[in-house]
Amino acid sequence: MDDFWVFGYGSLMWNPGFPFQERQQARLYGYRRSLCIRSNVYRGTDENPGLVLGLERGGSCQGVAFRVAGADREPVIEYLRERELVSHVYKERVIAVGLVDGRREMAMTYVADPDHEQYIGDLPLTEAAHIVRNASGRSGPNVDYVVNTVQHLQDMGIRDALLEQVAATVVAQVAAAS
Secondary structure, X not given: OOOEEEEEOOHHHXXXXXXOOEEEEEEEEEEEEEEEEEEOOOXXXXXXXXXXXXXXXXXXXXXXXXEEOHHHXXXXXXXXXXXXXXXXXXXXXXXXXXXXXXXXXXXXEEXXXXXXXXXXXXXXXXXXXXXXXXXXXXXXXXXXXXXXXXXXXXXXXXXXXXXXXXXXHHHHHHHHHO
């Protein structure tokens, strides 16, 4: 069975949770990273949903591509579907990515479904920061998710201005409340 690729743009970059043979920075064209998904499981609750990342149409997104051994295909796909398709706000897609070494590969990824009730695009920065600051779920505080993602992006030399602004606004709000 052939190896396959998985593209991560959020927590998958720093917490893939599956075995892989190779990890490379990659760019996916046609979609951009966005805090556009209400999270009522991992980073929020039904009463107080948090915000997590999704891929929205337009632009491009830098992230990480993982090459998974063909022998691990079924368990990795099962794991990813259990993790990413909890509420079906994401749609599983196989999309071309450009790897940092110049290769182009087809990679499995998860894009936001704009017709899903948890989709919430075009939030003003202050509203997004307020939600992130005040939500927590099964995987911990929403702010940890945003700050970890920003830190890992920066460690790879990737800048995401909007995500960085949300993180900075949350940190300032916390400092002002202290």
